[in-house]
Amino acid sequence: MFLEKIKSAASGVMLYGITPPKASTQPERVAEIAQKTVERLTNLDIDALVVYDVQDESARTTEERPFPFITALDPLVFASGYLEALTIPKIIYRPAGKFSVQELSDWLEKLHEHTFYPVFVGVPAPDFPVKTSLQEAYKIWSKHQDTSVIGAVTIPERHNALNDEDVRMLDKMNCGVSYFISQCVFNLDYAKQLIEDLYLRCNRQQISPPTIIFTITACGSVKTLHFMEWLGIHVPDELKEELKTSEDILEKSVRLCLEIAEALTTYCIERSIPFGFNIESVAIRKAEIEASIDLAHRISQMLTDKGVRKPSKESEVTFID
Template identity: 25%
Template sequence: MRIKDKIKRPRRPVVVYEILPPREKDGTLNSYAANISSLLSQTHIDAINIPEVRDEVARGERPIKNQIRAEPREFGRLLQDIVGIEAIINRVVVHQELEKEMNWLEETNSKYEIENLITVGGESRSIEYPGPSVNQALDAIRKNQKLDLLCGGISIPSREKESLRLIEKSENGSEFFTTQVLYDSSKIIKMISHYQKRCNELNTFPRRLLLSFAPVSSVKNINFLKWLGVDIPSETEKKLKEDSQKMSEKSMQITINILNDTLKYLDDNKIVVPVGLNVEHIMSYNFQASIEMLQELSRIYREYCIKTDIY
């Protein structure tokens, strides 16, 4: 079953692994893809989520130097061929005018055989971009008969009125959302609750939310996540930093607690917002830790999907 069909079936579990395109020093695309294939053989996933990495000036100085990476659609096509799992590519849509962006998407869809897309906006509303907004791009994709794309978007639980943004993006064609990396359960629970309420008011079924998690193994990782805008409560950060040798293990336990809290809230309150998992590695040296996190969170989540009767 294609990821497009899985995402639209609330009872169907959806587990995604997010991986950065390789840097020049990581070797050839083929060798890198082969290594990824070996790692992923340890677990089952439904799709590979590939972000587009761009320099961002509005956030201030980047804690970790950005490096030239392979193009997401090229890496995605290769992974589909080598690993045999569908790719979801992220695309920042604001950097060129709409017509050029549509041409790029048509080429991505037909030539690179990519059928799943996450539309990403600009880093700041105060910057004037030459290209379309996320909603303008989604609307154009929906109306373009040359395109056969499953479209998704990004969700930032800590952002004010985020549930309204989800509704608007859904109305323009977004079928799912990946959240920002979660290190706090309170804001994702609050956002899901508001989103459910707004969907009820509009008599529409909520789109699937892929809950994002990532291990941290150093203070550098924590600082980078915070630079990306991830909300890490001070008490959680303090707990992570208590013992640098056990930071990865602690991050695993924290994410397990967040997932359990969220799933329990959904079940207790009969919230029918479909959820899924998106696990990422952040740094290449966290690959193995992220696979272990993927395995453990996936086990908890799949058990929940089997037992729940809310959908």
């Protein structure tokens, strides 16, 4: 179970991340989308489903957003009301600062009722008025610490810029956080530096490191690549050029993602850092969705082959050529 793997700091955790349908979607259409999601994921060897809270981050940058922002359904509503048939645990993102203490308390109670797990994230822009601090949010959650786990986000790009992500992570660990889901990784060097600095800091302080779950995302078009960069994901120039000049950018990105996942696996094993992967699927194109499923199968198999993940008897591993 996901809960047991995080509490025991087991490596090889596999997640799959999605966004809810847009808020204006008719209920019957939402049900159709949910049914297709359940069908795609039922036989996928994953430990939990991540359901993101989609925020408008336009205020974070002056650069024009490549895709228009569209308000999405509340992730808890989507997960609890439409994805019941998918019996794996759900991880629900929530920008804690947008809600009052009472609102967060009520939300956490609903989460607990469904045996879902929270990941608190920051507000969409630095000047956004904060109603509840992350520290307060963690304190509210702490009443559930014996039967739940709480996650947080880690950003290798921020560590490259400020060189303090390892300190931020340990501060959140002191508040009860036991695992971190990264921003999408395309710059392997940034991720490795974060792992190394976290490893050294934990050794110096003689504490056990948290689980790091690296987000891996296939890129199906140049416009999607531009959007990733708009979101703050750093794509090295050489890799960017490989994608842009490839005959099939989606196939090329899958291969690059597999290389990144294998390199991170080796790096974490060498440093005894518990780790896993979150395969993100936020595109609506069928080809990109199928590529994400293929990527999840392949990474799960790679972890099994390396002995860090037990093969699932229920999963049916099939690859898309």
